Amino acid sequence: MAQDRHRIILDCDPGQDDAIAILLALGSPDEIELLAITTVAGNVPLRLTELNARKILELAGRADIPVYKGCHRPLVEPLETAEYVHGETGLNGVDLPEPRMKLTEGHAVDAIIEIVMAAPAATITLCPTGPLTNIAMALLKEPELAARVKDIVLMGGAIGLGNVTPAAEFNIYVDPHAARVVFESGVPITMLGLDVTHQALVNRPRLEAIRALGTPVASAAAGLVDFFNRFDSDRYEVDGAPLHDPCVIAQLIDPTIFKGKPCHVAIETEGGSKGRTNVDWFPREQRVANATVINEMDADRFFALLTERLARL
Ligand code: RIB
Ligand code: CA
DSSP: OOOOOEEEEEEEOOSHHHHHHHHHHHTOTTTEEEEEEEEOSSSSOHHHHHHHHHHHHHHTTOTTSOEEEOOSSOSSSOOOOOHHHHOSSSOTTOOOOOOSSOOOSSBHHHHHHHHHHHSOTTOEEEEEOSOSHHHHHHHHHOTTHHHHSOEEEEEOOOSSOOSSSSSOOHHHHHOHHHHHHHHTSOOOEEEEOHHHHTTOEEOHHHHHHHHTTOSHHHHHHHHHHHHHHHHHHHHHTSSSEEOOTHHHHHHHHOGGGEEEEEEEEEEOOSGGGTTOEEEEOSOOSOOOOOEEEEEEEOHHHHHHHHHHHHTTO
C-alpha cells in the first residue's frame, strides 16, 4: 500500500536552496502535500523571503498554496542576513517576475498553530529550512502544539564545523534561542546538518543534468544553483555548493537515501560558540536523545531524485 503522504508546512527563508526545496516538494505530490509556506527572516530580510516564496510558487504554477509572512527578526539576537551567499534579492541567478499572487492574511505563527491544531493529532510535519523563530514562537504561543504536531524535519546545525563561525551553522546561529526552544520542546526532530548537506554538492554534471531538462522551471533552478555555487565552491574549494534545504524534503520522500541515529542535541546561546549544536554522537553524556541526527547520504540517489522531480514541473 502506498505510504500516506507527508502533510507539511515548509517554513523557509528563500534563498536559492530553500527555493529548490519548495520545487522538490511540488514535484512530489505522491509523497508530499504542501499545505502552506511560512516565511521567516534569515538569508535575506522577511520582505524578500516572503516575496521570493511567492515568486517560486508562481514559477511552478502553484499560486494556490498559501504563503504567510512570519517573524522579521530572531527572538533575542539582532537579525544577521546572508546576502554574501544568496545575493541582494535572495534569489540571484534568475530574474523572476513580480508575483500576482498575494500573501495570505494572518501571521505565519498563527497559521502554523491553526493548521496543526485543526488537523488530526500527529499528522502534520513542520519542515523548517531557515532560522527557527516562527517554529519557536508557535511552540511558545500554543502550549498544546508540541504534543499535537507529528514531527519536525529541519535543516540546521552541525556535528562538526559550522559555516558562519567554526562553531555554528547559519540557521541555528541566527536564532539560537529559538533553536533551544525547538530542541527542548519534546517534539520528534530529524536534524539534517552540515555534515550531511555538505555531501549534496551540486557539481557541474549534476547542474547540467538539471539544465538539460530544458523546462522553464528547470532552467530557473539551474540559474539559481549556478549562482548559489559560486560562493561555497570557492570557500570550500570543492566542485559545487552544498544543496542544503532540499535534503529535508528528500528525507521525507525517500528516507533510505539518508542515515543517522538518535542523539542528544544541546544548543549554545551565549559566547563565542553561540549557535553551536552540541551533538552527543558517541554518546558521552547520559541524556535522552531529542533528535535523530543525519550524518550520511547517497548523493547520487539524491540528485537523481531531485532531477526526476524537477522534470515533472
Ligand atoms: O547553513 C545553511 C542554511 O542557512 C540553509 O538553509 C540556507 O538556506 C540558510 O538558510
Ligand atoms: Ca534556508
